[in-house]
Amino acid sequence: MNQPIHLKSAGLKSTLPRIRVLNLFESSDEHHLSAEDVYKKLLATGDDVGLATVYRVLIQFEQAGLLVRHNFAGDKSVFELNQGKHHDHIVCLQCHRVEEFYDATIESRQNKAAAERGFTVQDHSLNIYANCIKPKCPNKPR
Amino acid sequence: MNQPIHLKSAGLKSTLPRIRVLNLFESSDEHHLSAEDVYKKLLATGDDVGLATVYRVLIQFEQAGLLVRHNFAGDKSVFELNQGKHHDHIVCLQCHRVEEFYDATIESRQNKAAAERGFTVQDHSLNIYANCIKPKCPNKPR
DNA sequence: GAATGTGATGTTAATGATAATCATTCCTAT
DNA sequence: ATAGGAATGATTATCATTAACATCACATTC
Structure with missing residues (x-):
């Protein structure tokens, strides 16, 4: 019973992949992660999640306001936890x-x-x- | 003898595709054009230029300082004439x-x-x- | 002004990031 | 426990962009 609260209150069903992605963002020292970053980090810890699911979850989290998307150098998007304060x-x-x-x-x-x-x-x-x-x-x- | 001056002084050989792309930027009312935009506009005027060439020329113009690249919505890049003044x-x-x-x-x-x-x-x-x-x-x- | 060599071009195929498909599996409310 | 709908994962598709490579054009030499 870690983040399910967040997921539920964000209107998202509490599932394993979502919990894993959310946990990753909450525990990683690098706050800005791309879809590929997330995918590889979850692979590394054995918390396997399909790449397509990673992309979907990131989009859902963004729409739910849990994550914020940034387009830096142009090619790939990175996401960070939405802490409420814009910067x-x-x-x-x-x-x-x-x-x-x-x-x-x-x-x-x-x-x-x-x-x-x-x-x-x-x-x-x-x-x-x-x-x-x-x-x-x-x-x-x- | 329109823009060859620019091209030459920019260290670029004066070729038809380059002249066409440069002319387009100098004559278009929309100052911000993507590679696709350039490609289609040149097709429309009959001034055919290969899509790969458009991409190459845009990169060269950017490196030569003739154009400035912007990454707006994330996916595609747009270019505009470099008028010297940042904005x-x-x-x-x-x-x-x-x-x-x-x-x-x-x-x-x-x-x-x-x-x-x-x-x-x-x-x-x-x-x-x-x-x-x-x-x-x-x-x-x- | 024609030959010549380098660099430019166009076509097509490859790449990388992301989105769509679809059969299977997992939540959640009953 | 069960049913039904949403979520997942593997794969394929799509979109923008780049790479390969054979052909062709510009600028320079003769």
Whole structure:
């Protein structure tokens, strides 16, 4: 009786694959995982889940508000637990490490810019691509 | 003798497909075009160019600094002429219309946020996903 | 201005990420 | 425990993009 609460209250039936995926996100130190990441990590721990199911569960979790999707470099999507507080991201081009930040001024000026032009903001994404300093950066494209 | 100047000075051999693609970007009212968009528009005008060539030319133009690539909704990339001045984008979720904006305060606060965390900014992208007002919005996913 | 070699092109096949299909299996309410 | 519908997994399909490779075009030399 770990996360079934979440699943139930999110309107999702409590199943083994869903519990496993949710557990993974809650226990992993890397908060940003792609479908492939999830699939491989579950394989590694013996908690096998089909790849198609991983994709489906991620979509369901996203729609249920449990996960948030990000499209960084363009090709593959990554997901992170939705902790309620919106934030933007800095992605290291070398090691792919992701750091989060929040700037209230940026947020408000975004909304202002959109409103001035007659747009109703639904969502927004701000990603900074950078190189992080040596000690922290293993310089390995994971 | 239209754009060959650009191509030459960009270190690119002046060829028919490249001239056609460049002309398209310079004459199109829609400034943001995907590879598929370019391919179809050239087909429509009879200026046939192979799809693979379109992809190659877009990459070359991007590397040469003639075009800038954006990854909006996640799946496909769109390109626009590089006019030198960086800007962010507001994308209408309904009609896919793209509007540009620039906010110096946002820019500086981004750099500040990255610097404070020990990152050397290489690039950044800020996209606002919104719905635009009726008169402007044909509400058609083009 | 024609030959020539390198680089560009187009067709087609391959790739990688993701979505759809469908038969089988698992929840949950009865 | 059982029935019924939703969830799963294996496989196949799809979509955007890239790779291969034989052919062809540009720019330069003669």
